Amino acid sequence: MTEAPQHEEVLRVEDLKVYFPVKSRGVFPRTVGQIKAVDGVNLSLDRGETLGLEGESGCGKSTTGRAILRLIDPTAGHVVINGTEVAGMSRRQLRPVRKQAQMIFQDPYNALNPRHTVGAIIGAPFKIQKIDPPGGIRHAVQEIMERVGLNPEHVNRYPNEFSGGQRQRIGIARAIALRPKLIICDEPVSALDVSIQAQILNLLQDLQQDFNVSYLFIAHDLAVVRQIAHRVAVMYLGHIVETAPRSVLYSEPMHPYTNALLSAVPIPDPRKQSERERILLGGDLPSPLNPPSGCVFHTRCFIAQDRCRTEVPEMRTMGPDHEVACHFPITQPLKGGVIHGPDPGLTAPLPGEQGYWSETVTDLGGVGTSRLDSASSTDEGI
Ligand SMILES: Nc1ncnc2c1ncn2[C@@H]1O[C@H](COP(=O)(O)OP(=O)(O)O)[C@@H](O)[C@H]1O
Numbered sequence: 001m002t003e004a005p006q007h008e009e010v011l012r013v014e015d016l017k018v019y020f021p022v023k024s025r026g027v028f029p030r031t032v033g034q035i036k037a038v039d040g041v042n043l044s045l046d047r048g049e050t051l052g053l054e055g056e057s058g059c060g061k062s063t064t065g066r067a068i069l070r071l072i073d074p075t076a077g078h079v080v081i082n083g084t085e086v087a088g089m090s091r092r093q094l095r096p097v098r099k100q101a102q103m104i105f106q107d108p109y110n111a112l113n114p115r116h117t118v119g120a121i122i123g124a125p126f127k128i129q130k131i132d133p134p135g136g137i138r139h140a141v142q143e144i145m146e147r148v149g150l151n152p153e154h155v156n157r158y159p160n161e162f163s164g165g166q167r168q169r170i171g172i173a174r175a176i177a178l179r180p181k182l183i184i185c186d187e188p189v190s191a192l193d194v195s196i197q198a199q200i201l202n203l204l205q206d207l208q209q210d211f212n213v214s215y216l217f218i219a220h221d222l223a224v225v226r227q228i229a230h231r232v233a234v235m236y237l238g239h240i241v242e243t244a245p246r247s248v249l250y251s252e253p254m255h256p257y258t259n260a261l262l263s264a265v266p267i268p269d270p271r272k273q274s275e276r277e278r279i280l281l282g283g284d285l286p287s288p289l290n291p292p293s294g295c296v297f298h299t300r301c302f303i304a305q306d307r308c309r310t311e312v313p314e315m316r317t318m319g320p321d322h323e324v325a326c327h328f329p330i331t332q333p334l335k336g337g338v339i340h341g342p343d344p345g346l347t348a349p350l351p352g353e354q355g356y357w358s359e360t361v362t363d364l365g366g367v368g369t370s371r372l373d374s375a376s377s378t379d380e381g382i
């Protein structure tokens with residue numbers, strides 16, 4: 001991980017909502033519902049900082065990233081990039097902002113136009129922004145290629161002549177070409193082999209050092225986020241449920257969902273792994289078309305109480321830079337195993353009360369009875 005960032009805000013997102021209308025069929029389609037993909041997200045990012053955005057597939061991470069860069073239009077909310085509100089801007093007004101903010105996509109196979117040479121792909125941002133770099137575009141492109149670990153002599157080759165990792169380097173080169181302040185990285189290593197993943201993460205970190213760029217780093221893989229992020233935001237069904245500095249989030253997760261995510265990360269030590277319990281969430285991610293009332297996590301939460309069904313939990317500050325949206329944040333390490341179905345019942349005791357954890361768990365279904373505590377999920381280099 002690179003040095004701690006400076007306090008110059010590059011991105012601020014306030015109450016961002018992205019709803020996709022669902023239309024009826026027929027000659028005169030009507031809007032019959034809204035898919036609430038992103039539902040009131042707040043984020044901020046400083047210069048040179050990496051904020052990891054974490055959550056299971058379908059929770060709204062990509063939609064958040066795309067709405068920030070206006071690849072899709074937000075339904076409501078504010079997006080301030082480098083001091084400029086972009087949420088209501090026209091395409092023409094957005095053009096100078098695109099110099100400051102770029103995106104790296106998950107799939108290096110589909111993200112590059114197969115009919116364009118690498119030179120044309122990496123050089124495109126200069127042309128779009130009408131920038132004539134010293135020495136010309138081709139020279140600038142070859143310099144960037146070298147910087148990202150590509151052979152500059154391959155400038156006239158086509159994407160299909162490169163491996164997956166090299167194609168992602170091309171995507172990174174295109175994103176970094178104009179030295180933006182912000183890059184949204186949407187699962188940039190998910191499609192790559194583990195050994196290649198490490199190289200690409202290292203490259204991103206090196207570029208951050210060189211250019212002081214900020215990353216919003218989207219990933220469903222906690223181990224990847226852990227390697228690169230300074231801070232982490234955990235997302236569930238369109239909402240941010242917890243944000244914390246990286247080390248705090250991994251050692252003292254307070255939201256039940258974060259605890260469940262961390263408990264699923266394998267530990268390299270087979271003995272500890274076999275002793276360790278997992279929190280198994282019941283059911284699937286609910287549909288954002290009809291999200292649960294109150295706390296959207298209540299249908300899968302293993303400590304839900306009556307109140308959770310009706311009252312939306314506000315984001316609460318629980319420590320320096322540590323915020324949690326939960327009525328009953330977990331403030332002590334979990335002990336004992338838990339498995340719950342989608343409807344957890346409403347009699348579970350609170351942390352610290354008699355019957356909490358060890359006494360509530362009677363049948364672990366062969367999962368094991370060891371602890372999920374901060375040590376098991378942080379000291380093993382996940
Ligand atoms: N263009 C769209 N139209 C309708 N629904 C969409 C669209 N894009 C995404 N969604 C829905 O929004 C939710 C969030 O999707 P996405 O942001 O891709 O999640 P993630 O990146 O976390 O996997 C999903 O339920 C997805 O099906």
Ligand code: SF4
Pocket residue numbers: 255256257295296297298299301302303304305308313325326327328329
């Ligand atoms: S508010 Fe209630 S349902 Fe939501 S995460 Fe907290 S305890 Fe679970």
Ligand SMILES: [Mg+2]
Pocket residue numbers: 061062063187
């Ligand atoms: Mg996605």
